[in-house]
Amino acid sequence: MQRRFTVGLTGGIGSGKSAVARLFAERGVDIVDTDQIARSLTGPHGAAMPAVLAAFGDDFADAHGALDRAKMRALAFSRPEARRTLEGILHPMIRDAVFAESLLGTGPYVIFDIPLLVESGTWKQRVGRVLVVDCPEASQVARVMARNALAEDQVRAIMAAQAPRQVRLAAADDVIDNGGALDALAPQVDRLHATYLALAEEAVRNN
Ligand SMILES: CC(C)(COP(=O)(O)OP(=O)(O)OC[C@H]1O[C@@H](n2cnc3c(N)ncnc32)[C@H](O)[C@@H]1O)[C@@H](O)C(=O)NCCC(=O)NCCS
Numbered sequence: 001m002q003r004r005f006t007v008g009l010t011g012g013i014g015s016g017k018s019a020v021a022r023l024f025a026e027r028g029v030d031i032v033d034t035d036q037i038a039r040s041l042t043g044p045h046g047a048a049m050p051a052v053l054a055a056f057g058d059d060f061a062d063a064h065g066a067l068d069r070a071k072m073r074a075l076a077f078s079r080p081e082a083r084r085t086l087e088g089i090l091h092p093m094i095r096d097a098v099f100a101e102s103l104l105g106t107g108p109y110v111i112f113d114i115p116l117l118v119e120s121g122t123w124k125q126r127v128g129r130v131l132v133v134d135c136p137e138a139s140q141v142a143r144v145m146a147r148n149a150l151a152e153d154q155v156r157a158i159m160a161a162q163a164p165r166q167v168r169l170a171a172a173d174d175v176i177d178n179g180g181a182l183d184a185l186a187p188q189v190d191r192l193h194a195t196y197l198a199l200a201e202e203a204v205r206n207n
């Protein structure tokens with residue numbers, strides 16, 4: 001089975017990955033969203049729930065058998081060893097689901113939306129191109145506080161578990177600047193989409 005040309009889309013929390021992914025999807029690109037996969041694995045009686053509850057206790061499930069996300073967020077971003085345990089359960093399952101999902105689409109290329117692409121060594125080798133959505137840290141904090149009703153120190157604790165901005169930028173092949181207004185994204189996506197279509201065609205020719 002020949003793999004399609006793949007772009008890894010990443011960025012810190014609240015940088016605008018989902019907004020960018022939506023614009024690529026509108027242009028016919030297939031999107032595989034690892035946050036969404038993680039949420040379904042830990043949804044009501046999700047495939048990861050038995051292992052999560054075995055590791056953390058039954059009181060991490062809500063009344064529907066789904067992960068109590070606020071409770072796990074508080075634990076995972078204050079205790080690194082707990083986060084590593086959670087990641088040890090979820091990341092291999094997420095990886096399998098990403099590759100299964102990536103075979104389904106029929107678009108010209110596929111984008112993997114992976115918040116931890118730079119942090120986890122394995123993804124970089126599995127994508128043809130790394131696209132980073134970048135914005136100032138102060139914007140990340142303000143956007144996530146507004147979206148999730150979190151306090152600034154809670155957002156900063158999540159950011160502290162992620163690669164610093166400069167490290168992420170150093171890993172980028174391409175960068176989308178989302179430090180301005182949302183309507184500044186579409187022209188940047190259009191330019192990159194043209195580049196990726198050409199790279200996808202070249203990959204087909206070389207196979
Ligand atoms: C800790 C959990 C329960 C918090 O749930 P919550 O609904 O508050 O957040 P959500 O899942 O929507 O993630 C929001 C953002 O948090 C950040 N984030 C999530 N997990 C991690 C992590 N392990 N390390 C650093 N940042 C993370 C990412 O920027 C992500 O986009 C959840 O994020 C989770 O299960 N994380 C472990 C799985 C994981 O590593 N996911 C990242 C995608 S591979």
Ligand SMILES: Nc1ncnc2c1ncn2[C@@H]1O[C@H](COP(=O)(O)OP(=O)(O)OP(=O)(O)O)[C@@H](O)[C@H]1O
Nearest residue numbers: 012013014015016017018019143147178180181182
């Ligand atoms: N340029 C912008 N100006 C104002 N608000 C923005 C901008 N870009 C994104 N937002 C808002 O900020 C929030 C975070 O954006 P988005 O969900 O796209 O980021 P994300 O990187 O996918 O976040 P996460 O890592 O949490 O999944 C959303 O509420 C979104 O509407």
